[in-house]
Amino acid sequence: MTDSPHPRATDKRRRLAAAAARVLHEQGVERTTIADIAHAADIPVGNVYYYFKTKDDLVRAALTEHTTHLAELTRRLDQLPDPRQRLKALVDAWVAQRHTTARHGCPTGTLAVELDKRQDTTLDQDVAHTLRQLLDWAEHQFRTLGLADPHDLALTLLSHYQGMSLLTNALRDPDITTRQGARLTHWIDTLAPADQTP
Incomplete structure (x- = not known):
């Protein structure tokens, strides 16, 4: 007996989802x-429709990949x-x-911008779900530190990341992310609960 009735089918679906995430980002x-x-994905085009009926279905699969990678991270x-x-x-x-x-931008951020311009799907809501997942995680960290306005701090963190990703991509300059990342790290180090502020 096998763990799955169709292990090859599951493998092909995963390969297609991973390929979709990579190619759509690029x-x-x-x-x-x-x-x-x-x-x-090294799969014949005709076979794709067995797993995904439309390109939008592949976009959803790519977003699921991004969400899964974020959860793993x-x-x-x-x-820690x-x-x-x-x-x-x-x-x-x-x-x-x-x-x-620098080559392709933020995987989720670039999809969010592109999908927002489409009026015929709910894919933009799927992107928002992935972004909220990261926001919620960051908010929890700031709250655990005992900081005021943890939600706003999470928004600041993610906004800074999206901004530096946009500029890094637009200017094709990875050093922007290096420098702005150092600023973000310093900012995180300076945050302290109100009762600990000098």
């Missing part, structure tokens, strides 16, 4: 075809003993991706 939704994703960060360390490690993870960001 090329954008409008420039990407189902054939592009099939080629990246935050789980790893949660192993201190919320301040976790937040700084998140910034370090962003900086580590600076060369990919």
Whole structure:
């Protein structure tokens, strides 16, 4: 007996979802075809429709991949003993991706901008779900530190990241992320609960 009735089918679906996440990040939704994703997954184009009926279904699968990767990252960060360390490690993870960001931007942020312009789907709400997941995680870290307005602090953190990602991509300059990441790390270090402020 096997763990799954269709292990090959599950593997192909996962390969297609992973390929969709990668190709959509590199090329954008409008420039990407189902054939592009099939080629990246090394699966015949005709077979794609067995797993995903439309390109929008592949976009949803890509968003699920992003959400899964984010959940895996935050789980790893949660192993660190201190919320301040976790937040700084998140910034370090962003900086580590600076060369990919310079070429293609933030995977979720670029999708959010592109999908917002489409009026015929709810895909923009799916992107918002992924962004909220990160916001909620960051808010929890700031709250655990005993800081006032943890939600606003999380918004500041994510806004700074999206801004530096946009400029890093637009100017093709990974050093922007390096410098702004250092500023974010310093900012996190300076935050203190009101009763501990000198």
